[in-house]
Structure formats: structure tokens, C-alpha cells
Amino acid sequence: MSRKLLSKSCTQASHGARHFTLQAQTGCRACKPKARSAGRSLLLLSLVSGLLGCGTKLSLTAPETTDSTVSEGPACYVSGDSLAHLLRLEHRYLLADSDEQRTRQLMEARQSHDKALEGLLLTSPVSSEADATRGAELLRSLPLYPDDRCIADRYLFLHLSQVQRELSSRTELKAREDEISELKRKIEALTDLEQQITRQRKDL
Known part of the structure; x- marks a missing residue:
């Protein structure tokens, strides 16, 4: 297959995908009976585009989502x-x-x-x-x-x-x-006891 023919096929596949995507987004009454057929055709076009090596990515549009936790930052208690x-x-x-x-x-x-x-x-x-x-x-x-x-x-x-x-x-x-105060109290008590023993010995 020549490069010119390949480019033409990719262009047709891309236009077809845009057509079916537009039908899905507008939601017209005339298009609703063909919704399932359009979906199968869109998948087929995506497969053909991939086999042909087209650089254009065909995908269904989805609503963008935002992460509030990332945008708001950490929950500080005090600002x-x-x-x-x-x-x-x-x-x-x-x-x-x-x-x-x-x-x-x-x-x-x-x-x-x-x-x-x-x-x-x-x-x-x-x-x-x-x-x-x-x-x-x-x-x-x-x-x-x-x-x-x-x-x-x-x-x-x-x-x-x-x-x-x-x-x-x-x-x-x-x-x-x-602890030091307790040790001092014990030392003072022992000193008093020693003095009492000394006096008792003198009395004897």
C-alpha cells in the first residue's frame, strides 16, 4: 500500500470517527436508533486505524474529572x-x-x-x-x-x-x-542515732 493511499485511509477513518462521536454527543432523535450500530462502527474504525498505523488516536470523549484533594492541599488546623x-x-x-x-x-x-x-x-x-x-x-x-x-x-x-x-x-x-532530700534525711537520722549511742556509752 502506497503512503498516499495510507494517508487517505487514515483521513477517512478519522472523519468517520468524528462523525459518530458527534452523533453520540448531540443525542438527536434520528440518531438514537443507530446508536448501537454507530458504536460498533466506531470500534471498527479504531481497529482499522490501528492496523493502518495511523498516528491519530480515536477515542470516545469523556468528561474531565478533577481531584479536589490535590487542588485544596493539606487540611491545616491553623492557617x-x-x-x-x-x-x-x-x-x-x-x-x-x-x-x-x-x-x-x-x-x-x-x-x-x-x-x-x-x-x-x-x-x-x-x-x-x-x-x-x-x-x-x-x-x-x-x-x-x-x-x-x-x-x-x-x-x-x-x-x-x-x-x-x-x-x-x-x-x-x-x-x-x-532522692537527695531522702538521703539527707536518712543521714541525719543515722547521725542522731550515732550520737545517742555515744551518749549512752559515756553514761555507762
């Missing part, structure tokens, strides 16, 4: 735009002139149901160990997504990790201090 606002409020909490101002700011965070801000303030360096423990529990309860695209969630997650390490260190330090 990235809110990070600057959180840091600004934390800075104001640290620089407060009195405990009353800090208490008022905490109340505002609770009233606004901003758990991320409340947890951040409770775990600040100026907070007590009890407040830091309560703030860490609050941050752990949040569905944070520590992805690079969720910078606010990632900041809170790293902040929580640091607070937990500090609380763990405080617990270990307190345990050692309690």
Missing part, C-alpha cells in the same frame, strides 16, 4: 496566615507588666475558643509548671498537621515537643532532688 498573629500575642503575653494582664489575655483566648492560642500562652517560658502541663495537654488534643505546607501547625508541633522535653527534664530533676 499559615495566622502564625504571625499567634507569635504577636505570645510576645505580648511574655512582655506583660503583671500577672493580671496575662490572666486577662488567657481569659480572652478561652472566650474566643482559640485553643491553639490558649495552649501556646500556657506553655510560654513565664508559665508555671502546672500551666505548662495543662497547655501541653491542650496542644496534644489538637489535630495538628505538621507538614511543611502547614507552617503554623508545624510551629505548634515543634513548640509542643520542646515543652514536653522541658517538662520531662523538670520531672527528672524533681525526682533527683527528692
